[in-house]
Each structure stands twice: as C-alpha cells, then as structure tokens.
Amino acid sequence: xKAVRFYEHGGPEVLRYEEVETPKPKSGEVLIKVExxxxxxxxxxxxxxxxxxxxPLPCIPGKEISGTVVALGEQATGIKVGAKIAALVRGxxxxxxxxxxxxxxxxxxxxxxxxxxxxxxQGLTAYHTLKTFGNLKAEDKVLVHSGAGGxxxxxxxxxxxxxxxxxLATAGSPEKLALALSLGxxxxxxxxxxxxxxxxxxxxxxxxxxxxxxxxxxKVFSENFKCLAPLGRVVVYGTSSxxxxxxxxxxxxxxxxxxxxxxxxxxxxxxxMVAVGSLELLNQxxxxxxxxxxxxxxxxxxxxxxxxxxxNRLTTGKVVLLN
Numbered sequence: 001x002k003a004v005r006f007y008e009h010g011g012p013e014v015l016r017y018e019e020v021e022t023p024k025p026k027s028g029e030v031l032i033k034v035e036x037x038x039x040x041x042x043x044x045x046x047x048x049x050x051x052x053x054x055x056p057l058p059c060i061p062g063k064e065i066s067g068t069v070v071a072l073g074e075q076a077t078g079i080k081v082g083a084k085i086a087a088l089v090r091g092x093x094x095x096x097x098x099x100x101x102x103x104x105x106x107x108x109x110x111x112x113x114x115x116x117x118x119x120x121x122q123g124l125t126a127y128h129t130l131k132t133f134g135n136l137k138a139e140d141k142v143l144v145h146s147g148a149g150g151x152x153x154x155x156x157x158x159x160x161x162x163x164x165x166x167x168l169a170t171a172g173s174p175e176k177l178a179l180a181l182s183l184g185x186x187x188x189x190x191x192x193x194x195x196x197x198x199x200x201x202x203x204x205x206x207x208x209x210x211x212x213x214x215x216x217x218x219k220v221f222s223e224n225f226k227c228l229a230p231l232g233r234v235v236v237y238g239t240s241s242x243x244x245x246x247x248x249x250x251x252x253x254x255x256x257x258x259x260x261x262x263x264x265x266x267x268x269x270x271x272x273m274v275a276v277g278s279l280e281l282l283n284q285x286x287x288x289x290x291x292x293x294x295x296x297x298x299x300x301x302x303x304x305x306x307x308x309x310x311x312n313r314l315t316t317g318k319v320v321l322l323n
Contacts, residue, residue, distance in 0.1 A: 002323075003095035004303040005058040009049040012304040012311070020060070022097050025073030029099045032085065036117035037093050038064030039306045039319040040150070041215075041240055042264075046091075047307065050242075062093025066108055066116030070097075078102045084109045086116040088124075088268050094303055096323050103271065106278050110286070114294045118318040119154070119285065124277040125264055126155035129213050129235040130162060131280075132273070133260050139165035140210040143200065143227070145220060146240065147171050147180030147188060148316045153293050155213055156183045161289040168200060168209065170220075172313065179316055183291070191216070197226035208232060218243025230255040237262040240313075293317030 001022040006014040025031045043061040045051060069083045079085075079102040086108040092098055108116035129151075130136045142159045146152040147169025159167045169180035170191040177188040187203050189196040201208060208229030214221055215238030222245050224234050236259065247259060267273045284290035295317035298306045302321075309315050 001096035002300065003060050003092075004062075004300060005060040005094070006047055007058045009047065012047075012307040014047065015304040015307065016058075017301045017303065020095070023099045025071055025076065025099045027074045028076055029073040029101055030069050030076050030079055030105075031071040031073075032065070032067045032087070032098050032100060032105075033070045034065050034067040034093065034096055034098055034323055035113035036066045036323070037062050037300070037321040038117045038121055038150075039303075039310055039321060040064060040121050041238060041310070042121075043094075044307055044311050060092040060094055062095070063089055063091065064117055064121040065089060065093045065098060066111070066113045067098075069105075073099075076102055079105060083107070084111075084116070086111070086120050088120050088264075088274070090268075094300060094321065096300075106274075106282075110282075111292075114297055114320045114322065115292045117320050118150075118292050118294050119281055120278065121264060122150040122318065123154050123281045123290075124267055124274065125151050125237055125262070126158050126213075127277045127280055128267055128273065129237050129262050130155060130159055130211070132277075133262050134211045134213065134233055134235045136162055136164060136211060138163040141166040141168070141204060141207070141229070143168045143170070143209040143212045143224075144180075144185070145170045145191065145212070145214050145216050147183075147185060148176035149215070149240075150318045151213070151215055151237070152180070153183055153317050154290065156180060156185050157290050158284065160184045161284055166204070166209075168203070170196060176316060191220050191223075197223045200227040211235070213237065215239075216241050218245055221245050225251055225257070228255075228257055231257065233258045233260065235260045235262050237264075294320050296320070297322055299323075 217239035
C-alpha cells in the first residue's frame with residue numbers, strides 16, 4: 001500500500017510518499033480501507049518534534065481517518081464488513097489501510113468521507129473545551145480565537161447551539177474574519193492588531209467574556225486577561241503561534257479567574273468522553289446546526305503541500321487528504 005512517512009524531523013519536505021507493507025488485522029482488530037485523512041497541527045508538531053519525543057523512525061503521521069471496514073480479524077465483533085466509519089488513531093493514519101479494534105470506530109454512514117474525516121479531532125476539541133473543560137453556561141459570552149480554523153469554525157457554531165449568549169471570534173485577515181461572522185459570530189476581531197482585547201470589552205459595553213478558547217498562545221494568550229470577566233475561564237488547547245509565555249498567577253487571583261489546559265490525547269483515552277462528544281457532534285450535524293467546512297482537499301501524495309498550507313496559516317476550515 002501507499003503511505004506517507006518521515007525518516008527525520010523537519011519541514012514539510014521530509015514527508016515521503018512511498019510503498020509500505022499493508023497491515024493485517026490481529027485478533028480483535030478490523031482492517032480499514034482509508035478514504036480520507038484529517039490534517040491537524042498535531043501532525044505538524046510530530047513531524048517537527050516540538051514535544052521532543054523519542055518516536056521510532058520512520059514514522060507515519062495522522063490521527064484522524066474515515067473509511068470502510070474491509071476485513072475482520074478473529075474475535076472482532078460489533079462491526080460488519082462494509083461499514084462506513086470515522087476514527088481517531090494513535091498514529092499511522094496517512095496510509096491506504098489501517099487496523100483498529102472495533103471499539104475505536106464511530107459509525108459515519110451519513111457523512112461523505114471528507115466530512116467524516118473532519119469532525120472528530122477538532123470537533124471533540126471544540127465540544128470538550130466548551131462544555132467539559134470550559135463549563136459553558138447558558139448566556140455566557142464566549143471568545144473563540146482562530147475563528148476561521150478547524151477548531152474555531154466548529155466552536156463558533158457549537159457555542160451558539162449550546163446556548164452561549166454572545167459568541168465572539170478572532171482571526172488574522174479580513175477574509176477569515178468574514179468567515180467567522182458568516183458562521184454565527186456576533187463580532188470578530190483581528191488579533192494581529194494592537195488593542196483587539198480592548199475592542200472586545202468595548203463591544204460588550206465595558207464587560208468581559210466568560211470563556212475564552214485559545215489555540216494560539218504566546219502574546220495572544222497574555223492579552224486574554226484584558227478582556228476576561230470575573231470568574232472567567234481560559235481553556236488552552238494549542239500553541240499555533242509557536243510562542244511560549246508564562247502565567248502570572250497573581251494576575252488570576254483578584255478576579256478569581258481560571259486557566260485550564262486541554263489535550264485531546266486525554267479525551268481520546270476515555271471511551272466515554274469520545275462517545276459523549278461524538279454523539280453530540282453527530283446530533284448537531286444531523287440537525288443542521290453544525291456545518292463541516294472541508295475547504296481544502298489534496299491527494300495523499302501531496303501531504304507535504306497540505307502541511308505547508310496549514311503551517312503557514314493559508315487555510316480556513318479543515319484540510320483533508322484523500323486516497
């Protein structure tokens with residue numbers, strides 16, 4: 001089968017599209033013919049080894065897939081050949097075939113392959129940062145950073161569907177700001193411009209927001225506290241700016257504010273959290289309240305270009321690779 005893997009850490013150019021051995025399902029596993037693969041910042045971080053992990057090389061990246069079950073290993077139950085599925089995988093998704101245990105599969109017969117590969121990783125991030133870790137309450141005012149990105153486009157819609165009173169967004173260009181507004185944001189602000197946090201407070205009549213979702217980090221994270229209300233919460237789920245910052249704990253105390261970290265790996269290891277979040281997402285999609293924006297599709301052979309586009313913030317919505 002064909003797959004994309006890298007033999008050393010570095011830029012997009014280290015990704016190689018090549019022939020590798022097709023996996024065979026072990027006992028309790030199924031073989032999936034992969035039709036589409038979500039491209040995510042976690043893939044880029046793995047390729048560049050930002051976390052300084054000692055991973056075996058060569059490595060096939062990819063944590064989000066959709067496809068069809070084509071074979072069952074011994075003792076694999078609860079699934080049939082021909083089933084259309086979506087899944088989070090621990091790695092190895094950039095390939096024509098993967099093997100997984102049935103409990104990791106999410107039924108996705110109602111979605112086209114690109115959409116099925118686009119809602120789990122970023123959708124679960126959006127849902128759990130809002131609801132589980134962000135403790136979203138009815139009428140809360142929510143600020144979503146990177147509102148035109150994969151998580152942001154879903155979080156804007158979900159916040160509205162889950163009862164937020166106001167949904168605000170930030171983005172880095174007029175086109176991206178317009179996209180955030182088209183998805184239901186009440187207002188959108190350019191976080192590359194000085195004073196964006198003051199504009200948020202002005203828009204809210206001198207008040208701050210109750211919940212901020214931050215996948216940017218760096219200077220943007222530091223600015224959050226200029227527009228965070230008393231008892232406000234910030235949920236940090238990424239550092240796309242590649243800028244590190246520090247938390248001034250004394251800054252949190254006067255207004256009893258909270259900063260919470262989020263990592264999807266924690267959620268992915270909890271079958272209950274994946275099931276609850278997936279069901280909510282599929283229900284919202286089915287009800288027409290959650291639109292999946294697959295704005296960039298490329299063949300698997302062009303994985304390096306997909307990484308380049310995402311890494312340079314040249315995308316909106318989701319980037320998907322196709323077999």
